[in-house]
Amino acid sequence: MSGSLDFAPRILMGPGPSNVDARVLQAMALPTIGHLDPDFISIMDRIKTMLREVMMTGNELTIPVSGTGSAGMEAAVCNLVEPGDRCVVCVNGVFGTRLADVCGRYGGDVVTVGAPWGEAIDPDEVRQALSKGPTKLVALVHAETSTGVLQPLEEISRLTHEAGALLLVDTVTSLGGHPVKVDEWGIDVCYSGTQKCLSIPPGLAPISFSPSAVAALERRKTKVANWYLDMSMVRNYWGEDRTYHHTAPVNALYGLHEGLRLILAEGLEARWARHKANHELLVAGLAELGMGLLPDPDYRLWSLNAVRIPEGVDDAAVRGRLLKEYRIEIGGGLGELKGKVWRVGLMGASSTRSNVITFLGALKAIL
Amino acid sequence: MSGSLDFAPRILMGPGPSNVDARVLQAMALPTIGHLDPDFISIMDRIKTMLREVMMTGNELTIPVSGTGSAGMEAAVCNLVEPGDRCVVCVNGVFGTRLADVCGRYGGDVVTVGAPWGEAIDPDEVRQALSKGPTKLVALVHAETSTGVLQPLEEISRLTHEAGALLLVDTVTSLGGHPVKVDEWGIDVCYSGTQKCLSIPPGLAPISFSPSAVAALERRKTKVANWYLDMSMVRNYWGEDRTYHHTAPVNALYGLHEGLRLILAEGLEARWARHKANHELLVAGLAELGMGLLPDPDYRLWSLNAVRIPEGVDDAAVRGRLLKEYRIEIGGGLGELKGKVWRVGLMGASSTRSNVITFLGALKAIL
Numbered sequence: 001m002s003g004s005l006d007f008a009p010r011i012l013m014g015p016g017p018s019n020v021d022a023r024v025l026q027a028m029a030l031p032t033i034g035h036l037d038p039d040f041i042s043i044m045d046r047i048k049t050m051l052r053e054v055m056m057t058g059n060e061l062t063i064p065v066s067g068t069g070s071a072g073m074e075a076a077v078c079n080l081v082e083p084g085d086r087c088v089v090c091v092n093g094v095f096g097t098r099l100a101d102v103c104g105r106y107g108g109d110v111v112t113v114g115a116p117w118g119e120a121i122d123p124d125e126v127r128q129a130l131s132k133g134p135t136k137l138v139a140l141v142h143a144e145t146s147t148g149v150l151q152p153l154e155e156i157s158r159l160t161h162e163a164g165a166l167l168l169v170d171t172v173t174s175l176g177g178h179p180v181k182v183d184e185w186g187i188d189v190c191y192s193g194t195q196k197c198l199s200i201p202p203g204l205a206p207i208s209f210s211p212s213a214v215a216a217l218e219r220r221k222t223k224v225a226n227w228y229l230d231m232s233m234v235r236n237y238w239g240e241d242r243t244y245h246h247t248a249p250v251n252a253l254y255g256l257h258e259g260l261r262l263i264l265a266e267g268l269e270a271r272w273a274r275h276k277a278n279h280e281l282l283v284a285g286l287a288e289l290g291m292g293l294l295p296d297p298d299y300r301l302w303s304l305n306a307v308r309i310p311e312g313v314d315d316a317a318v319r320g321r322l323l324k325e326y327r328i329e330i331g332g333g334l335g336e337l338k339g340k341v342w343r344v345g346l347m348g349a350s351s352t353r354s355n356v357i358t359f360l361g362a363l364k365a366i367l
Numbered sequence: 368m369s370g371s372l373d374f375a376p377r378i379l380m381g382p383g384p385s386n387v388d389a390r391v392l393q394a395m396a397l398p399t400i401g402h403l404d405p406d407f408i409s410i411m412d413r414i415k416t417m418l419r420e421v422m423m424t425g426n427e428l429t430i431p432v433s434g435t436g437s438a439g440m441e442a443a444v445c446n447l448v449e450p451g452d453r454c455v456v457c458v459n460g461v462f463g464t465r466l467a468d469v470c471g472r473y474g475g476d477v478v479t480v481g482a483p484w485g486e487a488i489d490p491d492e493v494r495q496a497l498s499k500g501p502t503k504l505v506a507l508v509h510a511e512t513s514t515g516v517l518q519p520l521e522e523i524s525r526l527t528h529e530a531g532a533l534l535l536v537d538t539v540t541s542l543g544g545h546p547v548k549v550d551e552w553g554i555d556v557c558y559s560g561t562q563k564c565l566s567i568p569p570g571l572a573p574i575s576f577s578p579s580a581v582a583a584l585e586r587r588k589t590k591v592a593n594w595y596l597d598m599s600m601v602r603n604y605w606g607e608d609r610t611y612h613h614t615a616p617v618n619a620l621y622g623l624h625e626g627l628r629l630i631l632a633e634g635l636e637a638r639w640a641r642h643k644a645n646h647e648l649l650v651a652g653l654a655e656l657g658m659g660l661l662p663d664p665d666y667r668l669w670s671l672n673a674v675r676i677p678e679g680v681d682d683a684a685v686r687g688r689l690l691k692e693y694r695i696e697i698g699g700g701l702g703e704l705k706g707k708v709w710r711v712g713l714m715g716a717s718s719t720r721s722n723v724i725t726f727l728g729a730l731k732a733i734l
Contacts, residue, residue, distance in 0.1 A: 004413070004624070004628055005394055005397060005410065005621055005624060005625060005627075006405075006596075007397075007400060007402075008402060009398040010398070010400050010404065011399065012399065012400070012401060014401055016614055017399045017400075017401065017402070017614060017617060019398075020398070020618075021397070021400045022584050023398075025396040025397070025398070025618070026396055027372055028395050028396055028618060029390075029392040029393055029395055029396035030372060030386045030392070031376040031377070031387070031392070032373075032379065032386070032392075032562075032568045032569075033374060033376075033377050033379070033696075034377065034379060034381055034384065034696045035384070035569070037377065037690070037696065038690075039374040040374075043372065046371070051556055066434055066435055066438070066570070067433055067438065067595060068433055068613050068614050068615075068616060069594050069613070069614065070594070070612075070613035070614070071433070071434065071595045071613075073594075074593065074595040076473040078593075098594070101568075101594060102594045104590075105590055105591070105594055106592060107594045177405055192612070194615055195399075195459045195617075201399050201616065201617055201618040201619075202399075202402070202614040202615065202616050202617055202618075203616035203618070203619050205571060207702070217480070223471075224472070225472045225592050225593075226441065226445075226472070226592070226593055227440075227441055227465070227468060227469045228434060228437050228438045228440075228441040229474055244435070245437075245703070246435050246437035246438070247383055247384060247436065247437070247560065247562055247569040248435075248569065249435060249569050249570035249619070250384060250562075250568055250569055251387075251392070251569065251570070251619075251622075252567075252568075252570050252616070252618075252619065253617075254372055257371070257372060258371075259374060259613045261371055307533060316672075320462070320610075323404070323405075328405065329400075329401045334611070364573040
């Protein structure tokens, strides 16, 4: 092993990445083979099958984008938004803000629907925005990593489709930890990242396009501005044609294959239950320390807990001591929540009873 | 290890990926840590230092893009080309064609300068194109992976700068195998991929921006359309600020760190000499079999050999037998060279005397 890469393992309880099972890490260390090799194509096919199962969809175009979760957002937007398309974007945190920015960059006519950070979007606001003009898509974040808010989707999905629009949903921090029912909930474009509840190292972004989204892609009047993420070409490599587009990140895909296999071996229902139980254990333990979460109990993520920092406590000093003395990483607040919350992730392999107990004990000792 | 990921190693002598040293693979299997962790930031800093050495540049903005080599091309173009910018793009193969496509997608006014596939671009043609209008950039491919042509850069660089334009160069198939002297040759934006002569798994794209390129980025009138690759933000994460942009592909970067360390331990000059010697061994051996290369001897890549397929030989059958019977991967022709050439890569860890001898022996046995 390299003498120069020398660091101790961590307990990763921040907003991602989460801890990665040793079997996934070992899979990534298998010998690289060619991106058009028959054995690699078989791996790709199994990845597609497993991804559909994890995303609960029959969508043919369900693949990993060759970039991190943010590349998933970019791929979702750049393929669907053409200059002048009206986009209703829900903004109640950093990632909704980013979605609006990206839609604008690709020429979208962006209308935002807001809620205070820490609260969910009110479907009535979406209804009103939709009533004011023909809309190409409604974009929102299922699991807002900056605030810990879980956004209910079914009512907004109904309104979106009644208005003839497409529903684009960011599930970066929910997929693999919370139910994400792409077909049942009528999500047209759903993307995620590997490094959160899937517990696979960062670098890939699962994405799924519904038949309506594919039809919109095929009806485009303009080329997708982004060549690298242009699904009209990428889909030919992941489909029957195997047409070369870009060299797939082979070893990262080995890790995805192994990680998806572990998720399905655990079972989705069991995995969700584990995430819920460990979240509840954390909330109860924090309450004993006199601490609470930012979001209302009805809208809390199990995977990412936005903990209000008690008055007079030094945010950075506590996080620094957790990392240095206990090897525990938690996240600070982003944007307007900087210094106001800690972001405590319980994602994938990091969501264990032991981690919750260790964290609570360490926090108590420091405070 | 996963029972489901079951395949034999290959001798990778196609157009990439190349074989990866076990130390690089093992580095990628180290435990994932956070992308803002102090130990990870130290790894990032060492990567930047080593990348500058490998790219022979003092450019501050020298980093790995979080995507494959094609994302490097996208990052180079999207950051520099604004709608209406005149771009002179040299096209003598698949990757020049792609460069012209990408420049057009970002609104560039694209003027192409051509040469037949298998030949180099004539600097006089660039001079003429530059004389016809104020030009923002000249874009070309140093090592055309589709044809095996090495493009001399110094004369074109001089002409480009005399015209006040920026020089954008694709070194995906040359960096680490051929001299790539970013500063000495006056390259303003240079990008590469990890999976060729650097012998690191696909997934990252080293890129370097000269001070003039950074100034052009800072003078932009419009936002970079591509959020994920917007260097005005990415540079703040890789710079002193460490501002979160997207989650870095942590384990891939471990691999890059280790791969760069191995390259510098070998030494750039020694590495170039090894690539040259093994290329010459291959050419001599092919000549004994009555076979030759597509490009003129003065313009041949050492890393990628475009071998003319003899009359009456079944392209796909030979490649299939090489893979099946000898575990050797070589590449077929792309575009207009499909069925006409084999692309035999001797890149990075794949460029060994043993591999050349094994390949020649296997080819002789099959033919």
